[in-house]
Amino acid sequence: MTVQQAPVALTAKELTSDQEVRWCPGCGDYAIIKAVRSALAEIGTPRDRTVFVSGIGCAARFPYYMATYGFHTIHGRAPAIATGLKLANPELDIWVVTGDGDCLSIGGNHTLHVLRRNVDVNVLLFNNAIYGLTKGQYSPTSRVGTKSPSTPMGSIDNPVSAVEFALGCGARFVARSVDTLQKHLPVVMKRAHAHKGASFVEIFQNCIVYNDGAFAHFTDREIAADTQVFVEHGKPLLFGKDNDKGIRLNTSTLKLEVVKVGENGVTVGDILVHDETNKVLATLLAQMQPPSFPVALGVLYAEEGLDYTTAVYAQVAAAKSKKKAVPMAELLRSGHTWRVGV
Amino acid sequence: MSAVSAELPRHIDRRELESVVIRFAGDSGDGVQITGSQFTDTTALAGNDLATFPDFPAEIRAPAGTTFGVSAFQINFGARSIATAGDAPDVLVAFNPAALKVNLSDIHPGGLIVLDTGTFSARNLEKAGYATNPLEDGTLTKYRTLKIDISKLTLEAVKEMGVSSKEGLRCKNFWTLGLVYWLYGRSRQSTIDWLQRRFASRPEIANANIAALNAGHAFAETAEMPGEISSYVVPPAPLEPGVYRNITGTDAMAWGLLAGTQLAGIKLVFCSYPITPASSLLHALANLKQYDIVTFQAEDEIAAACSAIGASYGGALGITSSSGPGVALKGEAIGLAISTELPLIVVNAQRAGPSTGMPTKTEQSDLYQAVFGRNADSPVAVLAARSPADCFEVGIEAVRIATKYMTPVIVLTDGYIVNAAEPWRIPDMGAYEPFPVQFRTDPEGFHPFLRDPETLARPWVKPGTPEMMHRIGGIEKSFSSGHISYDPENHQKMTDVRAAKIDGIANDIPLQTVEDGTEGGALAVVGWGSTYGPISRAVGNLRAEGEDVSHVHLRHIWPLPRNLGDLLGKFDRVLVPEMNSGQLVTLLRAQYLLPAEGLNQISGKPFKISTIEAAIREQLEK
Ligand code: SF4
Numbered sequence: 001m002t003v004q005q006a007p008v009a010l011t012a013k014e015l016t017s018d019q020e021v022r023w024c025p026g027c028g029d030y031a032i033i034k035a036v037r038s039a040l041a042e043i044g045t046p047r048d049r050t051v052f053v054s055g056i057g058c059a060a061r062f063p064y065y066m067a068t069y070g071f072h073t074i075h076g077r078a079p080a081i082a083t084g085l086k087l088a089n090p091e092l093d094i095w096v097v098t099g100d101g102d103c104l105s106i107g108g109n110h111t112l113h114v115l116r117r118n119v120d121v122n123v124l125l126f127n128n129a130i131y132g133l134t135k136g137q138y139s140p141t142s143r144v145g146t147k148s149p150s151t152p153m154g155s156i157d158n159p160v161s162a163v164e165f166a167l168g169c170g171a172r173f174v175a176r177s178v179d180t181l182q183k184h185l186p187v188v189m190k191r192a193h194a195h196k197g198a199s200f201v202e203i204f205q206n207c208i209v210y211n212d213g214a215f216a217h218f219t220d221r222e223i224a225a226d227t228q229v230f231v232e233h234g235k236p237l238l239f240g241k242d243n244d245k246g247i248r249l250n251t252s253t254l255k256l257e258v259v260k261v262g263e264n265g266v267t268v269g270d271i272l273v274h275d276e277t278n279k280v281l282a283t284l285l286a287q288m289q290p291p292s293f294p295v296a297l298g299v300l301y302a303e304e305g306l307d308y309t310t311a312v313y314a315q316v317a318a319a320k321s322k323k324k325a326v327p328m329a330e331l332l333r334s335g336h337t338w339r340v341g342v
Numbered sequence: 343m344s345a346v347s348a349e350l351p352r353h354i355d356r357r358e359l360e361s362v363v364i365r366f367a368g369d370s371g372d373g374v375q376i377t378g379s380q381f382t383d384t385t386a387l388a389g390n391d392l393a394t395f396p397d398f399p400a401e402i403r404a405p406a407g408t409t410f411g412v413s414a415f416q417i418n419f420g421a422r423s424i425a426t427a428g429d430a431p432d433v434l435v436a437f438n439p440a441a442l443k444v445n446l447s448d449i450h451p452g453g454l455i456v457l458d459t460g461t462f463s464a465r466n467l468e469k470a471g472y473a474t475n476p477l478e479d480g481t482l483t484k485y486r487t488l489k490i491d492i493s494k495l496t497l498e499a500v501k502e503m504g505v506s507s508k509e510g511l512r513c514k515n516f517w518t519l520g521l522v523y524w525l526y527g528r529s530r531q532s533t534i535d536w537l538q539r540r541f542a543s544r545p546e547i548a549n550a551n552i553a554a555l556n557a558g559h560a561f562a563e564t565a566e567m568p569g570e571i572s573s574y575v576v577p578p579a580p581l582e583p584g585v586y587r588n589i590t591g592t593d594a595m596a597w598g599l600l601a602g603t604q605l606a607g608i609k610l611v612f613c614s615y616p617i618t619p620a621s622s623l624l625h626a627l628a629n630l631k632q633y634d635i636v637t638f639q640a641e642d643e644i645a646a647a648c649s650a651i652g653a654s655y656g657g658a659l660g661i662t663s664s665s666g667p668g669v670a671l672k673g674e675a676i677g678l679a680i681s682t683e684l685p686l687i688v689v690n691a692q693r694a695g696p697s698t699g700m701p702t703k704t705e706q707s708d709l710y711q712a713v714f715g716r717n718a719d720s721p722v723a724v725l726a727a728r729s730p731a732d733c734f735e736v737g738i739e740a741v742r743i744a745t746k747y748m749t750p751v752i753v754l755t756d757g758y759i760v761n762a763a764e765p766w767r768i769p770d771m772g773a774y775e776p777f778p779v780q781f782r783t784d785p786e787g788f789h790p791f792l793r794d795p796e797t798l799a800r801p802w803v804k805p806g807t808p809e810m811m812h813r814i815g816g817i818e819k820s821f822s823s824g825h826i827s828y829d830p831e832n833h834q835k836m837t838d839v840r841a842a843k844i845d846g847i848a849n850d851i852p853l854q855t856v857e858d859g860t861e862g863g864a865l866a867v868v869g870w871g872s873t874y875g876p877i878s879r880a881v882g883n884l885r886a887e888g889e890d891v892s893h894v895h896l897r898h899i900w901p902l903p904r905n906l907g908d909l910l911g912k913f914d915r916v917l918v919p920e921m922n923s924g925q926l927v928t929l930l931r932a933q934y935l936l937p938a939e940g941l942n943q944i945s946g947k948p949f950k951i952s953t954i955e956a957a958i959r960e961q962l963e964k
Binding site for chain 1: 383386387389532578581582583584585586587588597600601604609611613631632633634635636638640641642644645648649650651652653654655656657658660674675677678682767768769770771772804805806807808809810811812813814815816817825826
């Protein structure tokens with residue numbers, strides 16, 4: 001947000017457009033749009049100042065279902081279009097909705113650059129580890145061995161980690177959540193929105209039709225407590241049903257390890273305390289994977305920095321104070337001119 | 343060897359010339375382009391009409407002395423109106439053997455060649471691929487030559503100036519310029535002023551160059567110059583009264599786009615990705631930020647087009663630029679702008695292709711790409727500039743059409759137009775009628791694909807406008823509601839209306855006129871883009887001889903002017919010279935079922951007037 005202004009009263013219903021939603025019944029996208037509407041209602045930016053920009057894919061239909069401004073564009077290019085929009089009008093609240101193929105395959109280059117430039121937009125990655133709209137091919141985040149119409153013998157290429165990629169690109173806000181976490185998701189979105197500069201939020205989203213249960217090994221209710229750790233700035237990285245497991249840094253290997261408080265002399269004091277301004281820690285947390293580690297959810301990394309459009313307009317202002325914008329007729333006569341005839 | 347030896351016909355009077363073509367050629371490091379542009383400025387101040395052709399090597403820093411590192415700058419100036427940079431140089435200034443080797447075949451027999459003998463070392467001869475020394479083996483007997491050890495004389499001239507001998511040697515282009523100034527009776531003052539400004543922080547460099555300039559001039563003027571040579575005179579051209587300046591196509595386009603957005607009353611957001619020969623437009627606009635312009639160097643060609651579209655969606659005018667290969671990458675995005683009916687300008691500085699082709703060489707082979715080169719039925723407006731100065735008018739016209747019709751406009755220039763300069767009578771800005779953009783703010787009865795009954799354009803709404811929230815996208819939408827629609831009849835209707843909108847622009851552009859000649863007759867020569875210069879001169883020359891030939895030049899490539907078919911139908915024959923294998927000619931044949939014929943040259947070089955004259959003669963004899 002560039003301009004501070006009083007939030008308006010807004011309800012989730014007022015944020016819902018009159019268009020019929022076309023996602024498959026049971027798709028994780030329903031849960032995400034619910035969370036987005038509730039976050040936006042709390043944020044209170046007027047609907048006419050909010051824009052959703054999307055590329056192509058199931059997730060990309062999102063803008064049609066929001067009673068805000070929306071632009072459903074082309075495959076992979078939403079970050080570039082959002083950048084141009086922000087350049088034209090830095091006062092808009094811009095959300096980019098993208099999927100794993102859109103964001104990390106065809107549009108990987110634009111994701112890289114919107115993040116490193118720190119354009120003040122919020123990127124919501126709906127990661128379902130599959131191409132849904134094109135009927136089920138494996139995606140850049142699918143695990144090795146994913147059987148799909150294009151990989152009948154299983155996929156052989158290594159998946160990309162979205163948050164590690166984002167951190168590598170120089171993103172200054174990187175967070176993670178799950179479609180079903182209806183309390184957590186709006187909180188993360190509000191944080192993303194409050195961050196000035198590019199925010200990147202990976203949301204694990206279940207595609208019930210083509211990749212059902214892709215994340216079940218850490219999102220299933222019964223096991224979630226032991227396979228997820230909610231990171232919070234200034235708080236120890238504890239998890240588990242009894243909140244007695246923790247993440248500790250092994251200083252001799254420079255690796256993280258899971259320990260149990262009370263076992264082998266481990267105390268809460270030994271557990272790492274989350275510091276969301278520590279990029280090294282964020283990177284280590286981003287790498288944690290089941291079964292040996294829980295998946296880190298929440299704001300992994302957040303650090304303020306100059307956002308792109310502010311810098312762009314500072315240069316425009318500097319140019320204006322240095323050089324007078326003389327009228328066009330005068331500009332055309334700048335430099336060498338000569339008169340012919342009268 | 344004495345410092346100079348001349349082999350010239352015994353007696354040359356000071357004589358008045360109607361026009362002269364000079365080509366400066368040397369290593370990229372010889373300052374050839376600076377020499378040429380200084381000569382251009384001085385010549386313009388002397389009141390001549392002129393046209394220039396800077397010809398760059400593909401490599402940025404090619405090894406010194408090699409033929410592929412030769413850079414050249416040609417200027418044609420005269421006491422009459424000048425249409426092209428000239429077919430064949432009357433004068434070649436060759437700074438080294440490689441420059442001689444590359445350029446010699448272009449010179450008129452009897453032409454004057456100025457050579458720096460100081461560079462004709464065995465090593466340089468070998469690098470240029472000369473087995474024997476052309477100064478001695480009879481290669482140059484057809485020409486008049488002025489063999490001067492310019493390197494040595496330059497070093498002598500600057501020896502007291504406190505510069506290193508390396509820096510001193512780099513002044514030899516100004517020594518040579520001084521000599522050429524004397525040959526054509528030119529004042530040195532504007533170059534002296536320029537050097538003082540340019541090297542304000544290093545006065546010793548400025549002074550050394552000025553000393554070299556003066557020494558070259560004095561050398562020609564005094565006894566050291568062979569007595570037979572006297573100065574030529576090229577009197578001023580009868581130009582239309584007014585205030586003039588020199589302008590390159592790049593600067594004219596930058597100013598035209600800026601002037602257009604000012605007339606439209608909207609912000610300019612320019613998004614581009616570096617590519618030869620288009621990058622200079624990004625540089626030019628990046629230096630005009632005081633006009634509230636935003637320039638953005640995107641991560642790739644696709645992002646450049648997409649960010650421009652994003653800017654237009656936001657209520658600015660998004661403009662992107664590139665050359666053919668980059669425009670190919672932008673194709674899908676242009677389709678999005680067509681489908682969502684957002685204004686967008688794509689400036690294509692065409693170059694020789696396909697693929698990387700010859701990036702620094704000119705061609706006009708992207709007409710098909712501009713008119714047809716996208717998936718699906720995807721019409722856009724296409725304009726082409728005919729000369730450097732014409733880019734100003736075309737830039738304004740592109741903004742007018744893009745904003746009035748909510749459409750992408752593709753503007754075609756080429757490598758020649760963007761780099762070349764010509765004198766330009768500065769237009770009166772007060773004569774341009776503003777065309778302010780009206781953003782829709784009224785929610786009453788609104789949907790995003792309502793249409794203006796006259797232009798068929800949809801309303802332009804800036805996000806941020808209260809109570810106007812709406813969604814657009816690349817999926818087909820309903821004609822009547824703007825919502826997503828897969829209805830077959832609706833798709834037919836939307837396809838038709840998108841085409842009708844673009845076709846309708848033909849009612850809003852000037853009727854096609856005849857540039858030179860009559861509205862009917864034996865032969866029409868139809869051109870577009872930078873073939874304007876050679877066609878106009880060729881047609882002018884043959885008309886002066888009494889031939890029945892007329893010149894028709896197109897600015898609007900799509901839609902075509904609505905009277906064009908009738909106009910061309912009044913000629914027995916139609917000849918279309920193009921620097922491609924026949925693209926406009928195909929379009930004209932398809933549109934009007936005319937038996938038009940092409941004259942096609944794909945050499946990376948502009949047409950010679952004589953080539954077009956010969957083709958016209960051949961047509962007239964048929
Ligand atoms: S295919 Fe998968 S991701 Fe797409 S809408 Fe259906 S369930 Fe959701």
